[in-house]
Amino acid sequence: MRFETLHENDHFIVINKPSGLLSVPDRKQSEPSLKDLLLQKYGEIYTVHRLDKPTSGLILFARDAETHKTLSKLFQTREVEKYYLGLVEGTLIPKEGIIETGIMEHPAGGKMINHVKGKASKTAYETKETFKGYSLVRFRIFTGRTHQIRVHCGYLGHTIVGDGIYGEGKPLLLSTIKKKFNLAKKELEERPLMGRLALHAHEIRFQFQGEDYVFEAPLSKDMQATLSQLRKHAAVTNPL
Incomplete structure (x- = not known):
């Protein structure tokens, strides 16, 4: 898979990861990861943090052991500000707020759950755009729990589009938002506007x-196209 290098210096690399690419190798070494690809290019790469396979966007890798130690500590002490953009099902009320719950692995495995005995987690959210049936939401995570944003969206009752673990995982189709939709003659079935998890590590x-760094990863083409169609066919008269 192709990835975009947003910034590179002697100490670290900032990548815009595509959806569907593992950040780091899994236990079974079942498929190439972004780290594998970077190791081939740079020879030495250190993992600082991770993104879920279906999540696109910003991810940071260190190029030497000392930088790895420094950056890892910044993440652990919550001195790194991390912002995400997600397309969420429904309209969030209130349109902004803070979610604080305990998060732990489900006893049966395979997913995380909100639980009083879980690790403390905190997510702030703000609705940026409202559509008929969907919302574009900006998230800031203060902790880095597994699937944190996805679990907290489930807590709100509004899962992220395309999330098959914490929601129904239904793709977003143009036919669901466009009143007069006709399938192209050469197509046997409709291609989804958004057929994967609509979550992007944005900033x-x-x-x-001693230097301040701010990086932004542009939205992937599929998310940009989806938002364009929502603005065209699912705009609301009186947005929040």
Whole structure:
């Protein structure tokens, strides 16, 4: 899979990861990961944090052990600001807020759940755009729990589009938002506008060696196209 290098220096690399690519190798080494590809190019790469396979966007890797130690500590002490954009099903009420719950692995495995005995987690959210049946939401995570945003969206009762673990996982189809929709003659079935998890690591902010860094990853083409169609066919008269 192709990926975009947003920034590179002697200490770290910032990548815009595509959806569907593992951040780091899984236990079974079942498929190539972004880290594998970077190791081939740079020879030495250190994992600082991760993104879920279906999540696109910003991810940071260190190029030396000392930088890895420094950046990892910044993440652990919550001195890194991390922002995501997600397309959520429904309209969030209130349109902004903070979610604080305990998150732990489900006893049966395979997913995470909100639970009083779980690890403390905190997510702030703000609705940026409202459509008929959907919302574009900006998230800031203060902790880095597995599937944190996805679990907290489930807590709100509004799962992220395309999430088959915490929601129904239904793709977003143009036919669901466009009144007069006709399938192209050469197509046997409709292609989804958004057929994967609609979550994107959009922005990251931190200080390293006395310098402030801010990076933004542009939305993937499928998310841009989806938002364009929502604005065209699912705009609301009186947005929040």
